[in-house]
Amino acid sequence: MSKLALTLTINGERHEILTEPHRTLLDVLRTDLGLTGTKENCLEAECGVCTVLLDGAAVNACILLAAQCQGRSVLTIEGLARDGELHPLQRAFIDHGAVQCGYCIPGMILSAQAYLDEHPSPTEDDVRAALAGNLCRCTGYQKIAEAVLAVARDRAAGR
């Protein structure tokens, strides 16, 4: 099969990628680039563990072809912390006890990040609606919602 030469910006860094046209962004991230913070599960966009940000919008990397990301910018969980400091969402998830097994958490945090960027003062119902595409089997979502709301409040207060 002939390969495509793609240029993607991943976590702020330019990557030249040579890959078959049928391969997904998830597969390229995990297998070619070793970025396993983006998780793999249902592979049909039902569970949300593979959520990444594509030009700032939350997408399921499992059903997105790498070729669709040509020239675009991808943020994975590995790119969220800056200068060795946890991102406020990452900090809040730890502080609120929102992490158990943790497998859904990278996708959950990125969905929350995309949502908060657009909606600075959400209610708990808003947050729950925004995260409805990310399944978590450990937490019952309560502490996840609390963590996201706490970050929203801090942002609103300019902290």
Place this chain on the structure above:
Amino acid sequence: MATSEPRVVGKSLPRMDGAGKVTGTAVYAADFALPGMLVGKVFRSTEPHARIVRLDTARARALPGVRAVMTAADVPDVRYGGALKDETVFARGRVRYVGQPVAAVAATTREAAEAALAAIEVVYAPLPAVLDLDAALAPGAPLIHEEWASYTAIPILHRDGNVCNRARIVVGDVERGFEEADRIFEHRFRTGMVHQGYTEPRAAVAAWDSSGQVTVWSNTQLPFEVQNTLAEILQMAPSKIRVVVPGIGGGFGGKLRVGVEHFAAFLARATGRPVKVITTSEEELTAAYPRQGTVVELKTGVTKDGRITAKAGRIWFDTGAFAGSGPGVASVATLVLAGPYKIPNLHLEGFAVYTNKTNCGSFRAPSGPQANFAVESQIDIIADALGLDPLELRLKNIVREGDEGPTGQVLNAVGLEECLRKAAAAIAWNDRRPARWRGKGLACGWWTTTGGSSGVYVKINPDGTVALNTGAAEIGTAALTGAAQVLAEELGVDLADINVVSADTFSTPFDFGAQGSRTAFAVGNACRAAVDDLKRRVFALAAAQLGVEPEACRLADKHVLADGKRISLADLARLSQQTGGGLIAQGTFIAPPTAYDSKRVDGHVYPAFHSPSFHAHAVDLSIDPETGDVTIHKYVVAQDVGFAMNPTYIEGQIEGGVAQGLGQALSEEIVYENGRVLNPNLTDYKMPTTLDMPRVETILVQHPSLVGPYGAKGVGEPPNIEPPAAVANAVASATALRLTSLPITAEHIALALRDAGT
């Protein structure tokens, strides 16, 4: 135990592995990779029951990128399993469920492996399939295993044809008990098959070295059990098999037994390359270890004033084509059928029954939700019939301090009445039907803290940090954070000073595994024992340095203190490295056996609940009479946890357990039709999302257990038990309709309302 106010235990400290999990750097088994690794895939049966007439892998072997194709002909002819050894690696001549492994392939890419699966040729001659419990138990039913009597099993089991165990509890004289009753109630309940729903699929990577040793990186909850099972399957010494658990994305009992590790090991040996096998959602929902569907029949006798005089109950588990956890689960179920009630006459039986379905296993509180759904639904039915408040009927019959459990164990630290009263108060039980189509429900129960042994090594490093080396895996509950809190408390150090190494069968001490709500309990106690051992070494060393008696020494603030003098643990560790190989200790723990009356049980592999926990759930919900849709306004859990080691993560266990329980109550079922799963994907297998989950109010009740560290009891499984019963009781309260089958979907409610003409 520390005499002063606790510094570390009982505190809501952040989990130790949080940073790796939120940054994506934590490596799970599904993430694990080695250079040159191949992709392994499993070829599975498409027939519920059939003879394999022809199996041809030649075309698959010839495809580009394919490195191995294996069938039953390529592996030892071994039957393995837990209490009953009936399972084979691949089907041999006959398939017994849709999804049963028939062959496996290894190839250079996922695409090549999938092409190989498509190129395997198989011809089946269908056999009569046994598709449900009634068919399996019917006189003259086809045997799923004609050779069942020849299988190896623990001698306790009572087996007969399609019944792979019958467990029984008999207390008093149940017929006389029914004669003493004023009313007798008989009901039948049904529950569906449900999946654990962990977000990380089962995954394993296997690699062999030149000495003939294999290492398997797996997300199993039980690395030592998997090591031993692999030894049976591979016909090798366990000492040549290393199982390492990198990280687990949820288990809930679904990752106890060998799942894909054996395929990875065989394929890696055949190809001389590392092989990774990871399951798809379809494989998970057709060929994993889900919770058994059940049928329950209960006959309960009560006096007019609501005293239970006798209970006869039977529960049948549809355990699938192989026994899996069935024989044990059928045993545990009888203790749940008794309920947390004082009943003088009992005749309770649990049956594990073969059918042509996937092999069922263990799911968080195995048997708990199914049996409790029946018991607690019936309590409400009885209360309604007698004109009693369901809370009052429960309070009239529940066990209290010093009472006997069903098999004669003496119960202590019984916080049940407190749980019931607090849950009822929190849900405003005095107003049970606040509006039309709105109602409240209550359910209570008891559960075990599974025993088994745990060992730890503890090392004090020359910088004063402490290494905790345990064979238990961290499956997400933060149980190892809890155990480390015990260690930090007892050693006089901070939680941040402790580093955990875990779950490697070659380098960590034995542990019975992350199952049965036992990890923080048992590893925590092993840590206490290790500190006792360490104290002897540390105090001897310190006494010599400080010129004091060892008896005068104590640990505090990362130092040994004695007679106004002090020396740091770091200094002592450095000193010990120069003089005696460093400060290392071991600690072991095994839960003491719980005494019970062996004359009351038969065919029973789990005759008593160790350090039992008690709990009550309450729910307030509304029904949409048009659609049957359920809206939960409030959910309350009051759970006797003995001692809350880390309240935040205990709340997390309760909130998550309720979520899984509500899934089983309202939306989840693996639906079979003619032996095939109709919904083998996450679109149609409906687990609760953020929008389905109510807020859960947690009330921690603390009646300290005699055995657990600081009085802790097992916490993880119980919150999964009561939600179906609590919901069913609330739905009955809201609609005056009693639904006796799980899940109680909106569709079922709407149809029941229509049938009732309301």
